[in-house]
Amino acid sequence: MSKLLFAWDYSSYPGAKTYPNLFQPIRIGNLTIPNRIKYAATEDNFNDPEGFITDADVAYMRARAEGVVGGLCVMQGVYMDLGRQGQGYVGQAAAWHDRFVPGLKRIADAIHDERAVAGFQLMHCGRVGAVEVERCQAPSYVPQRLRVFKPVEAMSKEDIRRGVEEHADAARRGIEAGFDVMEISGIVGYLLSNFISSYTNRRTDEYGGDIRGRMRFAVEVIQAVKAVCGTDVPLGIRLCCEELLDDVRGNSPAESIASYQIAEEAGVDYISVTAGWQESIVPVISRDVPMGSWLHLAKRAKEHVKVPIQMAYRLFKPDLPDRAIGAGELDVWEMCRPMIADPLMPKKVLEGREEDIRFCVACNLCLARLFRDAPMTCYINPRCAHEHDPRFTPQPAAEPKTVLVVGAGPAGLECAYVAAQRGHEVHVYDRRPVVGGTLNEAARAPYGDEELLTCRDYQKTQCEKAGVEFHLGVEVTPERIAEEAPDTVVLATGPVYVRGQGAGFERDNVVNVLDVMAGTAAVGARVVVWGNRKPGIGVALKLAREGKRVTLVGRNRSAGFDINPSFKWRYMIYLRQNKVTAYNDCDIEEIQDGAVVVRTYDGYRFPVACDTVVVTERERNDALKPAVQAEGIELFVIGDALVPRNLSSAVHDGYRIGLRI
Amino acid sequence: MPVDAEKEITGLWRDLHGAQDEIGRTYYRWRKAALELAGPGVEPLEVGLKAAGVIGAEIGRGLLPRLNWLKGEDAWLRSLAGAIAAQWTRHGAVVKLQKGASATEVLLEWTRCPWPTFAKEYGASMEEDVRCCDRILEAILEDVNLFFNVHYRIETTKAIPRGQGCCVRRLYKAE
Known part of the structure; x- marks a missing residue:
């Protein structure tokens, strides 16, 4: 005789109709x-x-x-x-x-x-x-x-x-x-x-x-x-x-x-x-x-x-x-x-x-x-490991505010829906006509990165359900901030892509990683990708799979410094498989006709044949910060605008600030 | 046949780094052997300091024919400091020389050094790493001072293994 501990009737649930096999009982031993x-x-x-x-x-x-x-x-x-x-x-x-x-x-x-x-x-x-x-x-x-x-x-x-x-x-x-x-x-x-x-x-x-x-x-x-x-x-x-x-x-x-x-x-x-x-x-x-x-x-x-x-x-x-x-x-x-x-x-x-x-x-x-002996957490679920902590659960805001979020990337969206769920009136602005920020380009990297878009889709849905108002295709200026006069501004504008200090970075064959990922930049057959973190690796692999000869040059001591070790080793395999040469702990000293001069940390220099240089190095984005501060408005800076990191940091920043406003 | 400068230079560069890695590992393999032979009653630091004394004395004696007092004390001091820096550079460190407060003082700054990494890899303490470097430097100066009949000293003011970001050592003429 089989024992049933708890009776469940799934017949009225839509999921049981869509996935009838998942919601069928099963006998295991006598249970x-x-x-x-x-x-x-x-x-x-x-x-x-x-x-x-x-x-x-x-x-x-x-x-x-x-x-x-x-x-x-x-x-x-x-x-x-x-x-x-x-x-x-x-x-x-x-x-x-x-x-x-x-x-x-x-x-x-x-x-x-x-x-x-x-x-x-x-x-x-x-x-x-x-x-x-x-x-x-x-x-x-x-x-x-x-x-x-x-x-x-x-x-x-x-x-x-x-x-x-x-x-x-x-x-x-x-x-x-x-x-x-x-x-x-x-x-x-x-x-x-x-x-x-x-x-x-x-x-x-x-x-x-x-x-x-x-x-x-x-x-x-x-x-x-x-x-x-x-x-x-x-x-x-x-x-x-x-x-x-x-x-x-x-x-x-x-x-x-x-x-x-x-x-x-x-x-x-x-x-x-x-x-x-x-x-x-x-x-x-x-x-x-x-x-x-x-x-x-x-x-x-x-x-x-x-x-x-x-x-x-x-x-x-x-x-x-x-x-x-x-x-x-x-x-x-x-x-x-x-x-x-x-x-x-x-x-x-x-x-x-x-x-x-x-x-x-x-x-x-x-x-x-x-x-590595650390408590588990989740890349995209900021509540994971904090289920016992009420501070990590959205609570109604004591004082509803109007919140202006600048940037509809993963940091901005996460912050927006959490704040809106707590009762704030949230407006999200982005100069792009679509949400997702640079995640849209990042998801074009090979080896499954299109799955990253599930994060964007989830956040967008939650924003819509929470009543967040989107203003897409709109550039936020200091004048607009002064005009809107919100109670709080959250700057989630993403990073600034920087050019190197070497000579030649002003040349026409120096292009931005986002343009390359979006397919809007012309890229030659021999490419040097400047920056050996995840954006650099993603674009290097994309271009290598398109048949380009790709060299990765970066200042970090190892490529993928910002990728967790349980995933990073796969990228190292894929870089090798796609014949991407990586010069880590190096910088570009000069961009010349048909070549760049790479300088190693210990002072050696050598030429690398190159038609196009792709810039992936990022810095924090301070634009709008003085304008908001000048208006005396409560200000938060999150995601890559604060410190360029990764999707996880953007989501976690957004969630925590969404709880704090 | 065209020369592929990228291939040749990077090949050499990688070989250099491979050799530098072997220098560090070889030291620590010998240390491990010495500790095993010495048995559990011996402090690893004592063994390390003994080795550092031997290494420093050897390096110091090697410098004697290459330092030239006739070029003046300033040039002699810069040569000495440069030779000390080069010793670590060959191991993979990045060392810069800076002028000190007087003509008889030079500051050596290690912005990178592979030795603390080797120490970690082989389970040696960070303090052992600092003190062994100090001992090597002192031992270098012992024969140099005797040979040239001078009294130079070196002291550590900052150390990477102590979490201070760089190593800074002051090489100066003691009054």
């Missing part, structure tokens, strides 16, 4: 879950240094539980050992002692308050663990590709036995805390995956050898946890369907599928499909990988096992999983990053409010921060 939506376990580094749950984590999970509208909401994986070798993140939740149960119960209760199904995940981080201690554990001593990780210690049989026991003990604590579903993490380089992979398991005892031997540890864990769960609490496992470790002789796809079959035999009630490891050298989940690229893995899994198959991995729009579920290629739509960017994303899908979704732009800033 019926009302829909096919799952918030998949994600570390957040919000918990205290000892692993106790914090208010921030409870509020974060409560928001995601509301979002899954009755579906499965899984808390972050817990580490389970007193020695902390299984701990991979400084703020990771712990479950190695009963004293952690009350905190864990707060998470389960928060999820249940939203009438969702609470999932508990067991996660020993293996060779990427030991974030607070000196040595991490793995089946064999195999050094990591990335230097950030701790030295590896091969596990003894006693360590293995204790590891199995710790999984079972932690599972019991999860059930005591009130969780309804149990999940084991065996992915991306964590301990179980270390045992399963031929790359990291070189053991010659019964825990090594062929895939069945390498699965022995996983099977023992599954059986021990299953014994704790009984028939009431379904047990799932996350396993790699493709490790993407061919360069270091990782598992073959056939071996990975065999691991699924062995896990099913061992008693799991569902399998969550993943791809790639942290050590993989191919992009997997960033926006340069098209949405839906990994669905074939779910289909492959469905063809080989009978238990329900769940998957996340670039399924950012509901139509993709809905179709896949309808076609029998997937059972449950998992999400991590889409619900970091917008915790209510599936709820908005159900309610037919897709225009209100703030879509993830797959930048991986969230992951980059986790790997």
Whole structure:
């Protein structure tokens, strides 16, 4: 007999008609879950240094539980050992002692308050663990590709036995805390995956050898946890369907599928499909990988096992999983990053409010921060990580004001709708006839940057719904500010593009990056892009893909200084693939006929053949500032007008000032 | 056959940087070996200072045939300061010389230096990095002072590893 924890009737919601497969119930073990939506376990580094749950984590999970509208909401994986070798993140939740149960119960209760199904995940981080201690554990001593990780210690049989026991003990604590579903993490380089992979398991005892031997540890864990769960609490496992470790002789796809079959035999009630490891050298989940690229893995899994198959991995729009579920290629739509960017994303899908979704732009800033021991945040969701803090929630303004926002780019739009939602009368001016500012040009860069426009579209919709008045195609002058006499002016005018100090920057063959991205500037066959931050890289890649010979010259010590490290390495690959030469820590000394002279930081000079120089260097924009100050009007400067940075900074600036006005 | 100046110069430049990286890493690999041999009872700073003394003395002796007192003390001092700066420039630092408050004083300013980065990479403290540089400089001057029968000193007023943005050292004639 299957158990239903919370009854949900989706029949009256428009989303259930548009995406009928997403809002069908599914049976997992002896539990019926009302829909096919799952918030998949994600570390957040919000918990205290000892692993106790914090208010921030409870509020974060409560928001995601509301979002899954009755579906499965899984808390972050817990580490389970007193020695902390299984701990991979400084703020990771712990479950190695009963004293952690009350905190864990707060998470389960928060999820249940939203009438969702609470999932508990067991996660020993293996060779990427030991974030607070000196040595991490793995089946064999195999050094990591990335230097950030701790030295590896091969596990003894006693360590293995204790590891199995710790999984079972932690599972019991999860059930005591009130969780309804149990999940084991065996992915991306964590301990179980270390045992399963031929790359990291070189053991010659019964825990090594062929895939069945390498699965022995996983099977023992599954059986021990299953014994704790009984028939009431379904047990799932996350396993790699493709490790993407061919360069270091990782598992073959056939071996990975065999691991699924062995896990099913061992008693799991569902399998969550993943791809790639942290050590993989191919992009997997960033926006340069098209949405839906990994669905074939779910289909492959469905063809080989009978238990329900769940998957996340670039399924950012509901139509993709809905179709896949309808076609029998997937059972449950998992999400991590889409619900970091917008915790209510599936709820908005159900309610037919897709225009209100703030879509993830797959930048991986969230992951980059986790790997560097910082609390998670989101590139485009300024509320993320602040769900517990009322100061980050728009409150009605004490005194409604007239607000003039100059600039309809991401900073200006974000500020405008937040201020308008709080009751201010907001007018947005822009000399361009369209909203979006320089994001319109930035989104023309290759490798998925068109997804950045989802941010513009979201902000525009929110502005319209909040009653923001647009004045597009209108240049704001000091006279207009004096005439309008608003209570507050927000300058979100974007940056000033600067010319270099070298000779020749006044030449006709020196063009602006925005004109090049818009396709309105003539560009020769040999191009030097001046500036090695993201705008420079974007235009360099665009031009290189058009067949130009491109050289990047920039003053920063490395190209992509302003790009988060979890995304930057892909750009470095693409620069190489497109034969873009990068001279970092350099400047242009002189622009001559057919060449520029590049000067290195240590004083060497050399010529680079060049027909066109593209300027991408930016500075803050002080225009209008004196005029506003002269009128004695409250003034805020945000986004690139304040300090040229990136889309994230623009959005965060806009949101915070929108709250402050 | 035309010369591709960009290719040739940038090739050399990259090789130079590769060699500069090896200089730093080689020092720290030897330091690691020395610390392993010395055992847990020895302070890494002591080992570093000992090495710095050896390095500085070697450099100082190497300068003796190249410094010419006959050109006058001003020129001699500029040569000494330039030689010290060049030692770090070869490692990848950017060092500028400035006139001091008197004819017998020169300021050396390191606007960039690779050594703190190597120290971080190999787990050495920032203070060890500063003090070892100081020791090298002192040791350079020991034989130079004896040989030319002068009394020059060098002192650190700012240091990159101390978060001060640049290293500034005052090379001056002690009264």
